[in-house]
Amino acid sequence: MFDLSFTLNDIFAFIWPVIPFIGVAALLVFVVIFLVLMERKVLAWLTIRKGPNRVGPGGWLQTFADAIKLLFKEDIMSSETNKILFTLAPIVVFAPVMVIYGLMPFTEHLVAINLAVGLFLVFALSSLTTVGIVLAGWSSNNKYSLLGGMRSAAQAISYEIPLVIAVLSIAVLAGSLNMIDIVKAQGGGIFTWNMWPAFIGFIVLFICCIAEVNRIPFDLPEAESELVSGYNTEYSGMKFALFFLAEYAAMFIISVLIVTLFLGGYTSPLGFYLTQIPALIHIEQAFWLVAKVYTIIFTIIWIRATLPRLRADQLMAFSWKFLLPMALGNLVIVSVIKFLGQL
Amino acid sequence: MEIKDIIYSLFFFLIAGVLLVSALGVVFLHRIVYSAVAMILAFLSVAGIFVLLNADFVAVSQIIIYAVGITIVMIFAIMLTGTREDKELWIAKKFRSIVALGSAGLLFLTIIVSSILATFALQQPSDEVIQRLQTEGTTSTIGNALLTTYVLPFEVLSLLLLAAIIGAVVIAIKNKESKSQ
Numbered sequence: 001m002f003d004l005s006f007t008l009n010d011i012f013a014f015i016w017p018v019i020p021f022i023g024v025a026a027l028l029v030f031v032v033i034f035l036v037l038m039e040r041k042v043l044a045w046l047t048i049r050k051g052p053n054r055v056g057p058g059g060w061l062q063t064f065a066d067a068i069k070l071l072f073k074e075d076i077m078s079s080e081t082n083k084i085l086f087t088l089a090p091i092v093v094f095a096p097v098m099v100i101y102g103l104m105p106f107t108e109h110l111v112a113i114n115l116a117v118g119l120f121l122v123f124a125l126s127s128l129t130t131v132g133i134v135l136a137g138w139s140s141n142n143k144y145s146l147l148g149g150m151r152s153a154a155q156a157i158s159y160e161i162p163l164v165i166a167v168l169s170i171a172v173l174a175g176s177l178n179m180i181d182i183v184k185a186q187g188g189g190i191f192t193w194n195m196w197p198a199f200i201g202f203i204v205l206f207i208c209c210i211a212e213v214n215r216i217p218f219d220l221p222e223a224e225s226e227l228v229s230g231y232n233t234e235y236s237g238m239k240f241a242l243f244f245l246a247e248y249a250a251m252f253i254i255s256v257l258i259v260t261l262f263l264g265g266y267t268s269p270l271g272f273y274l275t276q277i278p279a280l281i282h283i284e285q286a287f288w289l290v291a292k293v294y295t296i297i298f299t300i301i302w303i304r305a306t307l308p309r310l311r312a313d314q315l316m317a318f319s320w321k322f323l324l325p326m327a328l329g330n331l332v333i334v335s336v337i338k339f340l341g342q343l
Numbered sequence: 344m345e346i347k348d349i350i351y352s353l354f355f356f357l358i359a360g361v362l363l364v365s366a367l368g369v370v371f372l373h374r375i376v377y378s379a380v381a382m383i384l385a386f387l388s389v390a391g392i393f394v395l396l397n398a399d400f401v402a403v404s405q406i407i408i409y410a411v412g413i414t415i416v417m418i419f420a421i422m423l424t425g426t427r428e429d430k431e432l433w434i435a436k437k438f439r440s441i442v443a444l445g446s447a448g449l450l451f452l453t454i455i456v457s458s459i460l461a462t463f464a465l466q467q468p469s470d471e472v473i474q475r476l477q478t479e480g481t482t483s484t485i486g487n488a489l490l491t492t493y494v495l496p497f498e499v500l501s502l503l504l505l506a507a508i509i510g511a512v513v514i515a516i517k518n519k520e521s522k523s524q
Contacts, residue, residue, distance in 0.1 A: 082376075084377075085376065085377075085380065088380070115399065115480070116399060116478070116479055116480025116481075116482065117399045117400055117403050117480050117482055120400070120403045120407075120482075121403050121406075123407065124403045124406040124407040124411070125406070127407060127411040127412075128406065128410065128411055130411065130415060131383060131411060131414065131415055131418070134415065134418055134419075134422070135380070135418070138376070138418070138422050146422065150419070150422065153415060153419065157415070177480070177482055178480075
């Protein structure tokens with residue numbers, strides 16, 4: 001019944017899609033290590049402090065040392081925790097983030113999973129991490145963790161609605177949910193970026209993304225002064241490292257997402273590529289993406305150094321009474337622009 | 344049988360196995376939080392089956408609505424009623440669960456028998472259509488169908504959801520008034 005005479009080519013065709021994914025996954029750890037260092041350096045610069053400056057030249061090896069420390073730490077579990085869910089929660093938080101990495105177009109060809117519904121799947125998976133955070137908060141059997149988990153879920157659900165409506169305007173503009181198609185539609189330089197017709201959507205998405213990854217001024221789920229450290233209070237060692245990794249990886253991902261949806265993704269802002277050799281164009285695309293992404297990340301860190309934390313009721317009112325109407329208005333404007341453009 | 348088909352059926356049986364085990368887990372696990380987690384797994388496996396059937400849009404909707412949206416509300420409810428978390432849920436000991444099992448089994452048998460007896464006008468889509476759906480996805484097809492052929496059922500369904508939202512608001516307002524009195 002089974003014809004097992006398949007060639008090496010068949011096996012290769014099956015394994016090939018997995019290889020870029022492994023590469024991207026390996027990239028993730030280095031991206032996070034650099035991001036943590038960058039955040040500490042930039043924060044130190046913005047608040048006129050010294051920052052990490054002891055390990056390695058200029059403190060550049062500090063986060064490598066931190067990562068090694070985290071990996072070798074003892075894994076402590078208090079006796080009253082729910083052992084199964086306590087172990088499962090960091091995995092549920094981390095795994096979707098890993099898959100979203102594979103969906104992101106880093107260059108024209110470096111996209112591990114190129115799906116027709118890629119954009120939609122990104123949001124489905126990112127909402128899956130909320131489940132993990134709630135489970136972490138509940139299974140810790142600690143009131144601070146539980147409050148942090150509940151706050152995080154409430155916040156994620158509230159901010160997901162304006163976020164998705166803002167992204168809907170991009171689907172209207174590009175006429176596709178495929179990430180590569182969305183980028184290609186903005187390939188003609190800085191003036192063809194989606195940012196201009198959907199400017200309100202860009203602002204709304206930016207604010208919502210900061211809220212989705214729980215950063216200041218929306219860091220209520222892990223407010224140190226109120227909740228110790230929120231949902232991950234009881235965690236240590238490798239499990240804590242997974243939460244930490246997922247959090248910073250998510251920060252990188254939302255920056256890639258903002259760039260891909262509104263700022264032309266990997267395409268050159270000039271409208272043409274400086275290099276003409278195919279292999280070099282590949283590298284140039286990666287360069288433009290990284291340049292845009294780190295501009296966004298710098299802005300996020302800048303906001304962290306500038307703004308105070310919101311109150312819980314302000315947080316909800318801001319989402320439902322301000323961001324949601326703005327996102328809907330943006331959708332109407334974008335639809336009218338698209339309709340007029342088709343006449 | 345090509346290698347493609349072998350891999351396809353391998354994935355199908357893998358996902359179907361996980362689906363069956365997790366669905367049984369929802370019913371038989373002792374702690375209600377475990378049931379909720381097993382339900383997430385079951386919903387994700389259903390999404391996997393949809394993917395194998397080239398229904399990508401439905402699969403992603405399955406994740407975002409069922410695996411996350413609905414179960415997170417359930418986990419919230421479980422967390423808010425936390426004092427009863429350790430109560431054992433062994434449903435088979437109750438008489439009503441036998442009734443439920445019987446009626447569910449009867450329904451299942453009816454569906455099986457009717458699907459065997461009935462002659463559906465099953466039409467295998469052409470390879471061209473399958474190819475198009477695999478590359479372009481099903482989103483535009485579903486969107487066009489919902490807003491042209493099936494626009495009336497679609498609007499009626501959204502009316503139902505609107506009624507549910509208004510109902511929730513009404514209940515919330517009532518609670519607030521009674522608390523302040």
